[in-house]
Amino acid sequence: MVVLREGMCPGLDEDLVRDLRAADIKTVEDVVSSDIEELAQRCSVSYKALFAIRRVLLAQHTAFPVSGADLYEELLSSTAILSTGNPSLDKLLDSGLYTGEITELSGGPGSGKSQVCFGVAVHISYHLKQSVIYIDTTGGLTASRLLQMLQAETSNTEEQASVGGGSVKAVIVDSVSAVISPLLGGKQNEGMSLMIQVAGVLRTMAKDFNVAALVTNHVTRSGSGELQPGLGVSWSHIPRTRILLERVERAAPVSHSSMRSATLIKSSRQPCHIKEEFDLQWWSRSKEASSGKRKLDETDSG
Amino acid sequence: MDWDQLDLNPRIIASVRRVKLKCVREALCVSGPDLQRLTGLSRSDVHQLQTAAATACRRHPPTPAVLLQRGYSGLRLSVGCPVLDQLLRGGLPAGGVTELSGESGAGKTQLALQLCLSVQYPAQHGGLDSGAVYICTEDQFPVRRLDQLIRGQASLRRDVPAALISSRRFSDHVYVEHAADLDSLSVCLSRRVPLLLARQHVRLLVVDSVAALFRSEFQASDWLERSQQLISFSHTLHTLSLEFNTPVLCINQVTDVFSSDDSLGPVSGAVAPALGLVWANQVMVRLMMRRLQETVARGDQSSILRRLEVVFAPHLSRDGRDAAVWREGVLGLDSANNTRTGVL
Numbered sequence: 001m002v003v004l005r006e007g008m009c010p011g012l013d014e015d016l017v018r019d020l021r022a023a024d025i026k027t028v029e030d031v032v033s034s035d036i037e038e039l040a041q042r043c044s045v046s047y048k049a050l051f052a053i054r055r056v057l058l059a060q061h062t063a064f065p066v067s068g069a070d071l072y073e074e075l076l077s078s079t080a081i082l083s084t085g086n087p088s089l090d091k092l093l094d095s096g097l098y099t100g101e102i103t104e105l106s107g108g109p110g111s112g113k114s115q116v117c118f119g120v121a122v123h124i125s126y127h128l129k130q131s132v133i134y135i136d137t138t139g140g141l142t143a144s145r146l147l148q149m150l151q152a153e154t155s156n157t158e159e160q161a162s163v164g165g166g167s168v169k170a171v172i173v174d175s176v177s178a179v180i181s182p183l184l185g186g187k188q189n190e191g192m193s194l195m196i197q198v199a200g201v202l203r204t205m206a207k208d209f210n211v212a213a214l215v216t217n218h219v220t221r222s223g224s225g226e227l228q229p230g231l232g233v234s235w236s237h238i239p240r241t242r243i244l245l246e247r248v249e250r251a252a253p254v255s256h257s258s259m260r261s262a263t264l265i266k267s268s269r270q271p272c273h274i275k276e277e278f279d280l281q282w283w284s285r286s287k288e289a290s291s292g293k294r295k296l297d298e299t300d301s302g
Numbered sequence: 303m304d305w306d307q308l309d310l311n312p313r314i315i316a317s318v319r320r321v322k323l324k325c326v327r328e329a330l331c332v333s334g335p336d337l338q339r340l341t342g343l344s345r346s347d348v349h350q351l352q353t354a355a356a357t358a359c360r361r362h363p364p365t366p367a368v369l370l371q372r373g374y375s376g377l378r379l380s381v382g383c384p385v386l387d388q389l390l391r392g393g394l395p396a397g398g399v400t401e402l403s404g405e406s407g408a409g410k411t412q413l414a415l416q417l418c419l420s421v422q423y424p425a426q427h428g429g430l431d432s433g434a435v436y437i438c439t440e441d442q443f444p445v446r447r448l449d450q451l452i453r454g455q456a457s458l459r460r461d462v463p464a465a466l467i468s469s470r471r472f473s474d475h476v477y478v479e480h481a482a483d484l485d486s487l488s489v490c491l492s493r494r495v496p497l498l499l500a501r502q503h504v505r506l507l508v509v510d511s512v513a514a515l516f517r518s519e520f521q522a523s524d525w526l527e528r529s530q531q532l533i534s535f536s537h538t539l540h541t542l543s544l545e546f547n548t549p550v551l552c553i554n555q556v557t558d559v560f561s562s563d564d565s566l567g568p569v570s571g572a573v574a575p576a577l578g579l580v581w582a583n584q585v586m587v588r589l590m591m592r593r594l595q596e597t598v599a600r601g602d603q604s605s606i607l608r609r610l611e612v613v614f615a616p617h618l619s620r621d622g623r624d625a626a627v628w629r630e631g632v633l634g635l636d637s638a639n640n641t642r643t644g645v646l
Contacts (some may be wrong), residue, residue, distance in 0.1 A: 003344075108579065108582070108583075109579075109582040109583055109585065109588070109614060110588070110613060110614030114616045115616070133364060134367070138398065138586055138616075139395070139397035139398035139540075139543070139544060139586055140398065140586055140616035140617070141616070142395075142616060142617035143367055144391070144617060145616065145617045146367055177583075178540075178584075181533060182533050182534060182537040185530055190331060193333065194331060197333050218583040219579065219583075220579060220580075221579060230583075
């Protein structure tokens with residue numbers, strides 16, 4: 001809201017500002033949205049002068065239209081895609097987490113959401129050498145698990161100590177529903193507004209600072225008994241991409257399987273409901289077998 | 303939190319006081335444009351106000367993960383048995399809600415009583431050097447069993463010097479509360495327990511059991527209110543656990559799992575913890591205790607074999623250990639010095 005002050009545009013002097021304020025017109029929005037004729041009569045100002053002032057204010061304060069080509073160029077140069085480290089998950093996410101967007105990972109208890117978040121954090125900080133901010137609301141963040149995953153990447157303690165270091169490229173919130181769902185429903189009416197406020201802050205942060213936001217959510221049962229992400233329909237518009245994680249129920253005797261299946265339930269880039277199965281232990285598998293730098297083939301010229 | 307403690311322009315503080323925003327947290331619950339409209343401040347002033355309020359409310363700045371391991375978040379409460387501690391990688395985590403579910407007679411109350419005693423040892427023996435609060439919702443508190451466990455501590459905890467065990471008066475530090483309905487439970491959790499936690503008399507909270515009150519007080523048609531009560535109850539537990547860095551143990555009952563195909567009747571042998579998805583979402587660590595068919599003997603005692611399993615936890619892999627309930631407590635079995643007798 002921009003408050004009217006004298007000198008903002010030619011013709012807007014102190015007396016006029018005072019008269020407008022007496023008529024309860026204090027901001028530019030009020031001027032633009034009110035009826036000029038009626039305003040001219042109430043403030044005893046000429047209609048033409050008020051009309052000219054309104055036109056100048058509109059020109060000064062409206063948003064610029066941007067051409068689609070410029071927007072595309074800007075997006076190309078500023079958006080980065082962060083791989084999650086797991087090829088199946090990357091395939092679902094159209095090659096990774098996009099900066100400037102919110103991606104949501106939902107699943108039941110024990111489905112592996114926190115483990116995926118740990119794996120993504122370790123991958124981004126070790127392989128991509130960027131910093132990650134991890135906001136933990138459940139108390140489930142344990143440094144020993146992160147260390148375990150990092151030790152599977154490299155056994156060199158110096159390399160382990162020097163991860164990250166670049167600018168912050170990802171913000172992981174685990175989980176956003178743990179703090180918001182107690183506020184929703186019932187007699188409290190602040191819950192919904194707080195949820196949308198948090199969503200707004202996350203979105204502006206992702207866009208302004210060019211970071212990828214990954215949030216986790218719990219699940220509830222819909223009327224027909226299927227699993228659906230929590231926090232309701234209002235929250236479902238906030239993330240750009242949503243993935244549902246489930247345990248893979250096989251008839252095999254081994255019940256401690258680490259296989260999970262991820263379903264894409266909302267995406268603006270890929271067809272929905274494609275499913276991928278992946279192993280939760282992917283991020284902590286031993287990497288010794290695949291070590292060794294690739295040498296560039298030096299072909300003799302001549 | 304008083305407004306004077308913030309480093310702000312006095313004009314901003316005066317306008318905030320005028321609108322009767324009593325504490326700093328309230329200013330954070332209102333959105334930016336609402337604050338502008340209420341106080342009449344400009345956008346940059348409101349931004350300054352929100353930044354100062356957020357910095358004041360934040361407990362500590364973000365810590366790099368390297369420093370986490372040495373800090374408070376690695377605190378664990380030992381169970382009192384080295385085999386079970388190895389399963390849990392040290393014991394119950396101090397900052398979250400742990401759930402222990404199982405059929406009746408599986409040994410959940412035994413493990414909870416054992417934890418009430420092991421919390422009283424000093425930190426180098428795996429305890430937290432403080433007492434425990436035990437909230438009973440089902441039966442009377444088993445006082446005689448607690449006495450028996452206290453007498454058996456010397457033979458259970460051989461790693462602790464005997465002088466330390468005999469000098470400690472264990473029963474003085476176990477606070478027992480009986481809650482017959484949800485109202486008395488919420489009064490207890492909101493008034494009495496925070497007082498004990500703040501004065502550092504206790505560092506463990508046990509609720510035995512969660513399912514009893516929520517299953518009995520609500521009919522099938524009241525599921526919405528039950529979910530809301532459950533969520534607010536678990537929110538209270540979480541807040542207490544995180545604010546005072548205390549482990550919370552909730553004991554839960556089980557229900558039969560009905561198979562999804564056409565055969566009527568439950569899947570044999572399959573049970574799941576009660577209270578459904580709403581409660582499961584709030585739990586950080588879920589443990590399950592099962593009664594097996596075999597017995598095991600040791601000396602002159604014999605016990606039915608149990609199995610303690612990790613269903614899910616963010617820092618543990620899914621694994622289990624066999625355990626048995628003896629006179630001195632619950633002990634995990636390693637394959638070395640126990641003889642298993644045949645099937646019951």
